[in-house]
Each structure stands twice: as structure tokens, then as C-alpha cells.
Amino acid sequence: MDTLAPLVLLAPLAGFLVNALFGRQLPRRVVGWVGAGSIGLGFILSLAILIQLLTGAKPLDQTYFIWWQSGDFNVPFNLYVDPLSTLMILVITGVGFLIHAYSIGYMGEDQGYSRFFAYMNLFVLSMLLLVLSGNLVWLIIGWAGVGLSSYLLIGFWFERTSAVVAARKAFVMNTIGDVGMIFAAFLLFLNLRVMDYTAIFSRVHQLPKGGMVITAICLLLLVGAVAKSAQLPLHTWLPDAMEGPTPVSALIHAATMVTAGVYLVARMHLLYDWAPTAAATVAVVGGVTAFFAATIGTAQVDIKRILAYSTMSQIGYMFLAVGIGAYAAGMFHFMTHAFFKALLFLAAGNVIHAFHDDQDIRHMGNLRAGLPITFWTFLIGTLSISGFPLLAGFFSKDEIIRAALSAAGSEFWLGVLALITAGLTAYYMFRLFFIAFGWEWLSRDDRHLHEAPPIQTVPVVILATGAVVAGYFPVANFLAPIFGNPVEAGFTVVLGLAALSVVVALAGFGMAYLLHARRPELAVAWRTRLGPLHTLVEHKYYIDELYDRVFVRPGFALARFLNDRIESRVIDAAVNGVADFFLVEAKEFRLIQTGRVRSYALWTLGGAIGVVLVVAAFLGYLPVRLG
Amino acid sequence: MPVPAYTFLLLSGALFTMGAIGFLVRRNPLVVFMCIELMLNAVNLAFAAISRYLNSLDGVVFAFLVITVAAAEVVVGIAIIVQVYRAGRQMDVDGLDLMKE
Numbered sequence: 145m146d147t148l149a150p151l152v153l154l155a156p157l158a159g160f161l162v163n164a165l166f167g168r169q170l171p172r173r174v175v176g177w178v179g180a181g182s183i184g185l186g187f188i189l190s191l192a193i194l195i196q197l198l199t200g201a202k203p204l205d206q207t208y209f210i211w212w213q214s215g216d217f218n219v220p221f222n223l224y225v226d227p228l229s230t231l232m233i234l235v236i237t238g239v240g241f242l243i244h245a246y247s248i249g250y251m252g253e254d255q256g257y258s259r260f261f262a263y264m265n266l267f268v269l270s271m272l273l274l275v276l277s278g279n280l281v282w283l284i285i286g287w288a289g290v291g292l293s294s295y296l297l298i299g300f301w302f303e304r305t306s307a308v309v310a311a312r313k314a315f316v317m318n319t320i321g322d323v324g325m326i327f328a329a330f331l332l333f334l335n336l337r338v339m340d341y342t343a344i345f346s347r348v349h350q351l352p353k354g355g356m357v358i359t360a361i362c363l364l365l366l367v368g369a370v371a372k373s374a375q376l377p378l379h380t381w382l383p384d385a386m387e388g389p390t391p392v393s394a395l396i397h398a399a400t401m402v403t404a405g406v407y408l409v410a411r412m413h414l415l416y417d418w419a420p421t422a423a424a425t426v427a428v429v430g431g432v433t434a435f436f437a438a439t440i441g442t443a444q445v446d447i448k449r450i451l452a453y454s455t456m457s458q459i460g461y462m463f464l465a466v467g468i469g470a471y472a473a474g475m476f477h478f479m480t481h482a483f484f485k486a487l488l489f490l491a492a493g494n495v496i497h498a499f500h501d502d503q504d505i506r507h508m509g510n511l512r513a514g515l516p517i518t519f520w521t522f523l524i525g526t527l528s529i530s531g532f533p534l535l536a537g538f539f540s541k542d543e544i545i546r547a548a549l550s551a552a553g554s555e556f557w558l559g560v561l562a563l564i565t566a567g568l569t570a571y572y573m574f575r576l577f578f579i580a581f582g583w584e585w586l587s588r589d590d591r592h593l594h595e596a597p598p599i600q601t602v603p604v605v606i607l608a609t610g611a612v613v614a615g616y617f618p619v620a621n622f623l624a625p626i627f628g629n630p631v632e633a634g635f636t637v638v639l640g641l642a643a644l645s646v647v648v649a650l651a652g653f654g655m656a657y658l659l660h661a662r663r664p665e666l667a668v669a670w671r672t673r674l675g676p677l678h679t680l681v682e683h684k685y686y687i688d689e690l691y692d693r694v695f696v697r698p699g700f701a702l703a704r705f706l707n708d709r710i711e712s713r714v715i716d717a718a719v720n721g722v723a724d725f726f727l728v729e730a731k732e733f734r735l736i737q738t739g740r741v742r743s744y745a746l747w748t749l750g751g752a753i754g755v756v757l758v759v760a761a762f763l764g765y766l767p768v769r770l771g
Numbered sequence: 772m773p774v775p776a777y778t779f780l781l782l783s784g785a786l787f788t789m790g791a792i793g794f795l796v797r798r799n800p801l802v803v804f805m806c807i808e809l810m811l812n813a814v815n816l817a818f819a820a821i822s823r824y825l826n827s828l829d830g831v832v833f834a835f836l837v838i839t840v841a842a843a844e845v846v847v848g849i850a851i852i853v854q855v856y857r858a859g860r861q862m863d864v865d866g867l868d869l870m871k872e
Contacts, residue, residue: 741803741864745794 167258179261180244224278249599321371328364362422373405390493398486430463431558470547483610514593539615570652779820786813
């Protein structure tokens with residue numbers, strides 16, 4: 145296993161290097177398959193690691209080299225392979241491979257074909273480094289690498305101003321999180337003097353439980369997690385990230401990036417167990433974000449934006465789960481979510497292509513005839529995310545809601561919020577489905593929509609299979625060595641809560657069916673009746689506008705002030721003033737340089753007499769007192 | 772009867788003052804040089820006198836050092852003066868202000 149783990153990293157690295165250095169010379173076919181194949185190879189290697197773990201191999205913490213050492217600060221390059229990171233790399237490479245393969249078709253016509261695959265491989269590489277790293281420093285390197293490659297990919301179509309702006313926004317938001325991460329690492333090192341996980345986990349109990357230090361560390365880590373996972377209040381970059389190509393959205397939302405925050409909290413669960421306040425904060429952030437994003441999702445009309453808000457909402461579920469200590473449930477939901485969200489995005493990509501890059505769901509409709517595979521797979525994804533019984537999303541979401549509802553105190557109310565969110569999820573997903581895929585145009589369809597080629601439909605079908613069966617994987621048992629054995633809930637409790645969540649989901653579905661399929665005029669009536677509330681939700685609670693007023697504009701104003709006033713009148717004035725002063729003085733002193741030896745001698749003599757006088761005065765030989 | 776040390780210092784001061792004034796008022800480079808020698812030797816005299824007064828050889832050592840430096844300086848100085856004379860310049864230190872620029 146100690147050779148397999150670095151190979152998992154080297155495969156995408158090789159793909160990245162080949163495509164980045166020689167991509168322009170290579171034929172397109174080779175570029176695409178190098179890009180996808182390197183990730184596929186990573187998946188096979190990850191499967192080998194999984195098999196070794198299942199057949200009883202011990203988790204690995206192997207140091208390959210010491211990166212640098214200074215005093216008692218030493219940073220090894222060590223990889224940490226346990227069930228948690230194995231689950232992560234399996235999803236990253238598995239779903240990542242399908243997305244790469246899909247991209248071969250989707251990006252087929254694009255100018256920057258090799259650039260695209262180079263960036264994608266870099267993205268996967270950074271994410272794998274993030275999850276496999278065995279110490280905080282390399283985690284942060286991977287963390288920053290994910291931020292960088294997401295910036296590159298969101299701004300992939302850099303000739304569009306909106307893409308550049310969105311990329312910059314994502315980068316700035318992520319950097320806020322990076323700063324939090326780095327400060328957390330500083331604090332950890334100051335208090336524990338170590339950087340690698342094994343040592344951190346064994347020494348964390350030296351800190352006072354729930355004390356200032358551990359709480360501060362966990363909250364700073366949370367800042368990083370919130371920024372990367374697009375939770376409140378650093379979420380605004382995620383919907384804008386839709387400016388990137390659709391496979392990028394799928395990669396960011398499903399397999400990588402946004403789940404990094406969940407992974408971080410789960411990986412650091414010993415720290416969060418030691419800081420209950422911070423853990424409760426994680427839960428509140430997650431629960432509120434889940435609800436908040438779901439409400440926004442109900443009023444959007446851009447297919448990718450709806451999916452983006454649904455991602456925020458689902459990641460909120462995962463945060464809620466890891467915040468209340470149900471780590472295995474959170475990671476379980478991460479895995480099922482990877483399947484159905486990648487499926488939804490890739491299927492949406494097929495739809496967008498069919499409509500020539502129009503993303504407004506109101507312009508779509510009746511896709512069953514034209515795009516049968518996409519239609520049925522999207523339906524499976526929608527059912528899965530809505531928690532339709534026996535599909536993947538049903539199991540994982542139910543576990544989170546059950547864990548939250550069975551907790552005491554305020555966490556119970558977060559569970560109720562999560563339950564309401566489940567209903568909202570069913571509503572907005574079926575609203576999307578009915579409007580975009582509905583069949584009311586069936587009789588007069590002359591649009592000649594075409595289904596995507598097999599390279600784009602096969603990955604979607606595979607993901608759809610995953611979205612159905614992923615719920616049966618015994619993830620909680622697999623992760624038991626890390627998080628402890630799952631709490632066995634009574635059969636009646638499980639059944640009762642399942643029934644409850646199904647009822648809620650059915651209510652959401654019923655609402656969507658009534659308003660957007662059965663009687664659309666009712667939806668219009670409701671919209672006017674809700675009035676300002678609807679406008680508020682449609683404009684995403686005006687958070688972007690708020691940040692614009694509070695941070696961006698004052699920032700610009702300050703920059704303008706510094707540029708126009710401080711720069712010219714203070715800094716330049718000081719620099720030029722010093723220069724002018726010496727120029728003027730130099731002109732005056734120049735006069736004493738006559739070139740005449742005798743005048744110099746006179747000056748010298750005068751100086752000497754002056755020195756003698758001063759010394760004499762100090763020694764008290766003169767009737768003057770100095771000093 | 773030993774001569775008191777201050778008489779030597781007075782003589783040294785008088786010689787130095789003469790040298791300094793001569794340096795400032797005369798324009799002939801050779802005379803200027805002689806004035807410099809006068810000042811150096813005034814200092815030497817003071818060194819030697821105080822050395823004797825303090826019963827220490829330090830001052831004498833310095834005097835020898837000054838004599839050596841003075842000899843070297845004269846060699847260089849006279850060489851420069853000869854070169855200036857050969858170049859057809861006037862023998863007036865006030866006219867030699869090439870170092871101004």
C-alpha cells in the first residue's frame with residue numbers, strides 16, 4: 145500500500161504534465177484519453193487500496209521524505225491512508241474519471257482542449273493531495289491547489305468578462321478561507337509543536353477540553369471549510385462558478401472541492417470532539433445553509449444555478465451531520481451526493497448543449513422525445529436527491545435527519561430544519577424537472593433536439609446506476625475504525641422517520657406537480673401573492689448586493705482614496721520632498737567646493753580648532769558648561 | 772637643571788601656528804610644502820617631549836611614524852609639483868583648481 149498511495153498522486157500528475165507541456169502538439173484524441181486515462185488509472189489504484197484495506201491491511205501513515213526541517217518544526221511528506229481517505233479518493237477518482245470521459249465529448253469543439261484537461265488533472269491532483277496528505281502543511285498545499293485550479297477552470301472561457309469576474313470572486317472567497325486554515329495551523333503548532341495527524345491526534349488531549357485554544361483552532365479550520373464548501377456566509381462564489389464549463393461544475397460540486405470542507409471536519413473529528421462549541425457552530429452553519437440555499441433554489445430559472453444552490457444545500461446537510469458528530473452519516477451523504485450531483489450536472493450539460501448553450505429552464509421542455517437517456521437519468525437523479533425511497537439519497541439523508549432529530553436541545557431543531565429542507569429539496573428539484581423536462585409541448589414539437597453522443601451518455605448512465613445503488617454500500621461499517629460503530633437505531637424509529645421524510649418529500653413533490661405541471665396559473669398567482677418574499681428569494685436574499693455595499697464598494701472607495709490622495713500627496717510627496725531637499729542643499733554646499741587647496745585648509749583648521757574647543761569645554765578648561 | 776615640559780609644548784604650538792599661517796597665506800607650492808613640514812615637526816616635537824615627560828616610548832614611536840609618512844608624502848608631493856611645472860602651469864596653488872569639478 146505504501147507504493148500504491150503515491151502512485152495515486154503520480155497518475156494525475158503525469159496526465160497534467162503531459163497535457164500541459166505537450167498538449168498542443170498531441171492529437172485531440174490522445175489529449176482526451178491521457179486526461180481521462182490518468183484519472184482512470186488513479187481509480188484502479190484506489191480500488192487496489194480499498195481491496196487491501198478490506199482484506200485486513202492496516203491503515204497507512206508512511207513518511208516518504210522530510211520536506212524541510214527547522215528547529216523542532218519539521219514537515220514530512222507523509223501519506224495517510226485510512227478508510228476515510230480511501231473513501232474520498234475512490235469518489236474523487238471514480239466520479240472524476242466519469243466526468244473526464246464525459247468532457248472528451250462535451251469539450252470536443254473547444255479551442256482550449258488540452259488546456260482544459262491539464263487544468264482538470266491539476267484539480268484532481270490537488271484534491272487527492274488534500275485528502276491523502278498526512279500533515280497539515282501538505283493539506284494546505286492541496287487546499288490552495290484546489291483553489292488555484294478552480295480559479296483557472298471557472299475562468300476557463302477567459303474571453304467572457306463574467307467568467308473572469310466569477311473566477312476572481314471564487315479565488316478571493318477561497319483565500320479568506322485559506323487564511324483561516326493557515327492561522328489554525330499556526331495555532332496548532334504553537335500549542336502542540338507538531339504538524340502531522342498522528343501526533344496531533346495523540347497530543348490534542350493535552351489541551352483543556354472546550355478551552356479557548358482548541359475552540360479557536362476549530363473555528364479557524366471552520367473558516368477554511370466554510371469558504372471551500374460554499375457555506376454561509378462565504379457561499380456567494382459557488383453560483384457564480386457556473387460560468388465555467390459544465391463538467392467543471394460537476395467536478396467542483398460532486399467529487400471535489402466543496403466536499404473538502406466536510407472532509408476537513410471529519411478528518412479533524414478528534415479536535416471537534418474536544419471543542420463542543422466549535423462543533424455546534426459547524427452544525428448550525430450547515431443546517432442554516434441547507435435551508436437557506438434550498439429556499440433560493442426554489443426561485444431560480446437557470447438550470448445550473450438551481451443545481452448550484454442544491455449543492456450548497458446538500459453540503460449543508462453534510463456539515464450538519466459532521467457538526468453533531470454523525471461523521472459516518474456525513475461521509476455517506478458525501479458519497480451518494482457525488483453520484484447524483486455529478487449525474488444531474490452532466491445530464492444538465494447534455495440539455496444545455498441540445499439548446500445551444502441556453503440555460504434558462506423556461507425555454508426548455510418536452511425533452512423525453514429528443515433526449516430519452518438524459519431524461520430518464522435526470523429523473524433518477526432528481527428522485528435520488530429528493531429522497532425517494534430505496535434510492536441512494538434516501539438512505540444517506542435519512543441518516544442525517546435521524547441523527548439530528550435524536551440529538552437533544554438545539555440540535556433537535558436543526559433536525560426539524562433539515563426535514564423541512566428535505567421537502568424544499570423535493571419541491572425545487574421537481575420544479576426544475578417539470579419546467580425543463582415537462583411534456584406539455586409534446587404535440588407540436590418541431591425543435592429536432594438531439595441526444596448527446598455515447599461518450600456523454602454512458603458516464604451519465606453509470607452515475608445513474610450509482611445514484612440508485614450507492615445507498616446500499618455499508619459506508620458506516622467501513623468507516624467504523626475511525627468514527628466508531630454506528631449507533632443502532634430501533635427498527636420502528638428507522639421506519640417511522642423514513643415514513644416521515646417520505647411524506648415530507650411527497651409534499652414537496654406534490655407542490656411542484658401542482659404548481660408547475662398541473663396548474664401553472666396557480667404558480668403565477670402564488671408568486672404575486674408572495675410578492676416581496678418571492679423577490680427576496682429570487683434575488684438570493686440580496687447577499688451579493690449586501691457584500692457589494694459593505695465590502696466591495698468601500699474597498700474600491702478606499703483604494704481610490706489611497707490612489708488619488710495618499711499615493712500622490714503623502715507617499716510621493718515624501719519621496720520627492722526628500723529628493724528636493726537634498727537637491728537644494730547640495731546646490732548650497734557645492735559652493736564651498738572651490739578647488740582651492742588653501743580654502744580647504746582653512747576649513748580644516750577651523751574644524752580642528754572647533755573640535756579642540758569642544759573637547760576643552762567638555763573637560764572643563766573653558767568657562768562654558770557643556771553637557 | 773631640567774627644562775620644564777611646557778616650554779617644549781609652547782615651542783611646538785608656536786611652530787605649528789607659524790606653519791599653519793604660512794600654509795594659508797603663501798601661494799608658492801614649495802613654500803606651502805615647507806609649511807607642512809613645519810607643522811609635522813611641531814607635532815613631532817610635542818610627541819617627543821610628552822614621551823619623555825611620561826617616561827614612555829609610545830610618543831617617540833609615533834614621532835618616527837610621522838617622520839616616515841612625511842618623507843613619503845614629500846616624495847609624492849614634489850613629484851606632482853614637478854609634473855605641474857613641466858606641464859607649463861603657473862606655480863601658484865590658487866591656480867590649481869582642477870579638482871573643483
